[in-house]
Amino acid sequence: MGVKDYDYEWMLDRVYSKVPVRLGSGERFVPPKPQVVHIPGKTIIRNFNEISDKLRRDPRIVMRYLLKELAAPGNIDESGALIIHAKFSSSAINTLLSRFIKTYVICPNCGRPDTILRKKGKVWVLICEACGAEQPVKPI
Ligand SMILES: [Zn+2]
Structure with missing residues (x-):
């Protein structure tokens, strides 16, 4: 491949990357909102399985990320909720989940x-x- 061809391909890449990408389904991606509830000493994300499903990520991966960042122990219960064994605000959970989506879900x-x-x-x-x-x- 000559230098010229390379430049042309590079240029095409640039052009295409500036074209707005339409979703196949025609809808915009709306990040799932965590349903956070608190019980004494614990933070529960009730729709955790649903969130992981929507992000198409293994719940264990999402859990590992959150627990590592929060430096807290936790587990997924039989209903698919994530139980974090410490108290965190809904906004802290939201922020972390957004960060996960930005880094591990959205194409840069x-x-x-x-x-x-x-x-x-x-x-x-x-x-x-x-x-x-x-x-x-x-x-x-
Ligand atoms: Zn992409």
Whole structure:
């Protein structure tokens, strides 16, 4: 491939990346809102399984991220709720979940949430099904 071809491809990439990407279904991605309830000494995210489903992430991965960031123990109960064994505000949970979505769900190239998270050896890669971009991410 000559330099010229390369430049052309690069230019095409640039052009396409500026074109607004439409969702296949025609709807905008709305990040799921966590339903946070508190009981003494515990914080519960009731719709945790639903959130993980919507993000297409393994609930255990999402749990591991949240618990690591919160530095608190926790578990997923039989109803699919996440029980965190410490007290955190709803806004703290919201902020963390948004950060998770931004880092581990949304494609940095096209901004779409149609991604999968894959481990390649020790490296974790966010692969976008919409635009094909691959982005290494910090392992959880
Ligand atoms: Zn993408």
